[in-house]
Amino acid sequence: MNISLRIKYSIIATLVLATPILAENEKNKDSSYAAQAEHIKQLEKDAPSNPLKNAYFGETHMHTSYSLDAYIGGNRMTPSDSLRFAKGEEMLINGQKHKLERPLDFCAVTDHSEYIGEMYTAMHAQAKGYDQDVLKELRSLTKYEEQIKWFIKYVISVNRGDAPPKHTDFFTGVESINSAWKVNVDAVREHYEPGVFTTLAAFEWSGAPKGGNLHRNVFFRDMVLPERPVGYAEFNREEGLWGWMSEQEKKGSRLFAIPHNSNASKGMMFNKNDSTGKPITLEYAQTRNHFERLIEMMQIKGNSEVHRKFWTADEFADFENADSLAKFSKREIKKENFVRHGVIEGLKYSTSLGVNPYKYGFSGGTDSHNGLTADVAEDNFIGGHGAADSTVALRRKGQVPEWLDAIDQSIGSITGVWAEKNTRADIWDAMYNRETFVTSGPRMLVRFFAGETLSKNPNDAKNMIEDGYKNGVAMGQTIVGLKKAPTFTVWAQKDVDKGNLDRIQIIKGWVDKDGKQQEKIINVAWSDKRKMDKNGNLPKVGNTVDLKTAKYTNEIGSPMLMGSFTDTEFDATLPTLYYARVIQIPTPRWSTYDAVRNNLPLLDRVPATIQERAWSSPIWFTPTKEKEI
Amino acid sequence: MIKKILQEPLLHFLIVGGLLFFYISNNDDSVEKEKVIISQGKIKQLSAQFKKTRQREATKEELQALIDNQIREDLVFKHGQEMGLVENDTIIKRRVQQKIEFMLNDSISSLEPTQEGLQAFMDKHKERYTIAPIYTFKHIYINPEQHKDVDAYIEKLKAEKLSLVYAERGDSIMLKQSYEDISSAGLARLFGLKFEKALNTLPLNTWLGPVKSGYGVHLVYIENKKARHLATLEEVQAKVKLDFRVNAQKKAIDAFYDALQNKYDLVIEKEVK
Missing domain, CATH: 3.10.50.40 (Chitinase A; domain 3)
Known part of the structure; x- marks a missing residue:
């Protein structure tokens, strides 16, 4: 095109646009980066603040079309689309309109960093390598079975097995990764509204040696970001990832990681040995403690807190156990894979090494591969894995390839963060400091404090919280050295639009003098004036769910519960941890809504009703201070 | 046997090559030839592109190779045009359409609306800017x-x-x-x-x-x-500006196509029954 033509078109355009309303050549003030940063800073400063902290709800684990496995399932959402969904906009998913009942407060898009470069190449016509035959083939496939075949042929085969994983043959170089990462970062910039909606730059590192899930999501505090994220082709074990993370720290980034799906880790998430097969060292423990502050409690591929098979004394352990994980990829349901086992195991190292490598607060996520964010309402579930579970029939009888039977999916969980403000710094810092909780879906709230001098039997929430911050520590913190038994205060409030609460429990874990794990579950507050028996057990709260209509009532349970527990059996010589668990009254499981809405029988394999729950991050006690890092 | 020979790609190649040669050589030499120019600007662009991807200047030989390549590209394109190959190629058509639309969009997103312009736009689309x-x-x-x-x-x-x-x-x-x-x-x-x-x-x-x-x-x-009330411009400035630009782009493209229709005598033939 020659210049005169270009000018001609410009003139046409200008003429069309009724010239008087346009002032040409005026500098666009917003476009300057510095001015924008200044503007954001001011908004952050002006954001409403609460010194007693608010609960902000958000998503820490989900995938867009930039994750190859998600694209295969039909996902065409961009990071920007997903953030718009998080803010409450309606989107078209698998051919149906879908939106969140309530918008989120914060969100991170965590695409598998491994193939974002390849996906950029596949989706951008101007990208180098767009025309490769294998990508033309990918784009032309319409049937899910063909897409899966393609996926296994070109992707799975280079990842699984003993050989070190590598990029696909259609990878065109790191520039494609940089470009894809920029798409995510641009969306993070675009959708950040301090005080209203926080976005965090993030990615998923998907290391899975021998098919054991060691995946971690990495979160950045601000926009000091690397040129590109890192994947399992660069480092297939956690030590490599941490090495990379510490390089980023040296360059000025602040970042931490959240491991997830420990239930599918083949015994590797809380392994006694490091990747070379040697017992973990002080350095390993310190590095892990420094970079890994939270662990994902539950997601669409099951609940990782406990499993009924190993925790027979825990009456609420039979919850979204996702047993069919063991049908695929030579997995096993093992006690060593579960979070409660892991965090108590960490106490051993607190004694032997002086540092706890598994000092995890709790967070939640969905791992949705539909580009959806915290889509966790049981009565609004449309599947999480594209074509694999997009219809009622598939959700009842189908499978998520390589993972589990679709009916075993739990939908996932949502992270709650206690922070003074809804800004990047406040949300990230609260997560880093483990002042977080997680719920299996409903937006219930839980506060949890510990201290020697806290007032017992609280009856006013505000007083309890003020007392907690002033005279004790909040969830996620550590008490060092105690002279007398600690008191724990706990308060929970229901999700205003959902079911009432059944009870609050405190779960205590420690390692006895013989090096054996011990635990105890204490009922602290409960509804309906039930009588506790001499063993500390309560009668069941009841169940109001009508299985014909999938409706329940709030005639049982309480809108809020409060209480305290003083641990008179406390041994001041043993590292110990405590976390709160809030149980909701029974409500229908998503599979029940699917069945009732489509006049189908309920399936025996899964319970028709579930008791949703919230978990606070633990509070730790150590006899002496841990070694400084 | 003949069928087999007819399917032979080499034969196809020879026939096509022969036809092309005939077509080219049959051009009358006495008519003044149309010029194909490799301009100074183009050569500069080639060498700049080389420098950008390779992070160094091209050697004399390398530059010559680039120019030779360009000569071939330009000659064959010209020739293809004459043969009418461009005329009905959907990919080329779409690419041209895309280029023109990009140029239009570009020229609009660099224009900065005034406050009055935004206000007028907002007044026209009141329903979009209500506050709950x-x-x-x-x-x-x-x-x-x-x-x-x-x-x-x-x-x-x-x-x-x-x-x-x-x-x-x-x-x-x-x-x-x-x-x-x-x-x-x-x-x-x-x-x-x-x-x-x-x-x-x-x-x-x-x-x-x-x-x-x-x-x-x-x-x-x-x-x-x-x-529920109508927002003031101050309350929703950024959103209005974005919508304004999107709308302007859409309008410019529509108007551009209208103008094109006037430029040519457009005939749409009725479907034959």
């Missing part, structure tokens, strides 16, 4: 679990001068007792969707209730309610 209701209200929370007879307790409360004593009444809950300028979305978030709906219909400046929420019941006193 905003409330200023007080409330007293009653936890049904803590009262034997909730109705009697409500009656007792209502008999009091509540505006003076409301702060001392009500059961413990992690909600404030009064809210200033809270949006309907904020209200729904704290008190639930049903409560927000209920509040939307209540009159101002009187204690009313019980209003139900997921937590129990509330007595409510609404001091002020800004009904």
Whole structure:
């Protein structure tokens, strides 16, 4: 095109646009980066603040079309689309309109960093390598079975097995990764509204040696970001990832990681040995403690807190156990894979090494591969894995390839963060400091404090919280050295639009003098004036769910519960941890809504009703201070 | 046997090559030849492109190779054009269309609308810039679990001068007792969707209730309610600017196609039955 033509078109355009309303050549003030940063800073400063902290709800684990496995399932959402969904906009998913009942407060898009470069190449016509035959083939496939075949042929085969994983043959170089990462970062910039909606730059590192899930999501505090994220082709074990993370720290980034799906880790998430097969060292423990502050409690591929098979004394352990994980990829349901086992195991190292490598607060996520964010309402579930579970029939009888039977999916969980403000710094810092909780879906709230001098039997929430911050520590913190038994205060409030609460429990874990794990579950507050028996057990709260209509009532349970527990059996010589668990009254499981809405029988394999729950991050006690890092 | 020979690609190649040669050589030499120019600018561009990808200057030989390549590209394109190959190629057509639309879009996104322009645009699309209701209200929370007879307790409360004593009444809950300028979305978030709906219909400046929420019941006193209202430009500047540009692009493209229709004598032939 020659210049005169270009000018001609410009003139046409200008003429069309009724010239008087346009002032040409005026500098666009917003476009300057510095001015924008200044503007954001001011908004952050002006954001409403609460010194007693608010609960902000958000998503820490989900995938867009930039994750190859998600694209295969039909996902065409961009990071920007997903953030718009998080803010409450309606989107078209698998051919149906879908939106969140309530918008989120914060969100991170965590695409598998491994193939974002390849996906950029596949989706951008101007990208180098767009025309490769294998990508033309990918784009032309319409049937899910063909897409899966393609996926296994070109992707799975280079990842699984003993050989070190590598990029696909259609990878065109790191520039494609940089470009894809920029798409995510641009969306993070675009959708950040301090005080209203926080976005965090993030990615998923998907290391899975021998098919054991060691995946971690990495979160950045601000926009000091690397040129590109890192994947399992660069480092297939956690030590490599941490090495990379510490390089980023040296360059000025602040970042931490959240491991997830420990239930599918083949015994590797809380392994006694490091990747070379040697017992973990002080350095390993310190590095892990420094970079890994939270662990994902539950997601669409099951609940990782406990499993009924190993925790027979825990009456609420039979919850979204996702047993069919063991049908695929030579997995096993093992006690060593579960979070409660892991965090108590960490106490051993607190004694032997002086540092706890598994000092995890709790967070939640969905791992949705539909580009959806915290889509966790049981009565609004449309599947999480594209074509694999997009219809009622598939959700009842189908499978998520390589993972589990679709009916075993739990939908996932949502992270709650206690922070003074809804800004990047406040949300990230609260997560880093483990002042977080997680719920299996409903937006219930839980506060949890510990201290020697806290007032017992609280009856006013505000007083309890003020007392907690002033005279004790909040969830996620550590008490060092105690002279007398600690008191724990706990308060929970229901999700205003959902079911009432059944009870609050405190779960205590420690390692006895013989090096054996011990635990105890204490009922602290409960509804309906039930009588506790001499063993500390309560009668069941009841169940109001009508299985014909999938409706329940709030005639049982309480809108809020409060209480305290003083641990008179406390041994001041043993590292110990405590976390709160809030149980909701029974409500229908998503599979029940699917069945009732489509006049189908309920399936025996899964319970028709579930008791949703919230978990606070633990509070730790150590006899002496841990070694400084 | 003949069938097999006819399917032989080599034969096809020879025939096509022969035809092309015939076509080229048959051009009359006496007519002045059309010029194909490799301009100075083009050569500069080639060498700059080389430098950008390789991070160094091209050698003389390398530059010559690039130029040779360009000569071939230009000659064959010219020749293909003459043969009418460009005419009905959908990919080329779409590419040209895309290029022109990009140019139009480009020229518009660099234009900065004035405040007056934005205001005029906003006035024209009022319905897009409404702001949801905003409330200023007080409330007293009653936890049904803590009262034997909730109705009697409500009656007792209502008999009091509540505006003076409301702060001392009500059961413990992690909600404030009064809210200033809270949006309907904020209200729904704290008190639930049903409560927000209920509040939307209540009159101002009187204690009313019980209003139900997921937590129990509330007595409510609404001091002020800004009904759903049209935003001012100040409130939604960024959004208006974005919409303005999107709209301008769309309009420019439509107008451009209209202009094109005027430029040519467009004939749409009726479908043959």
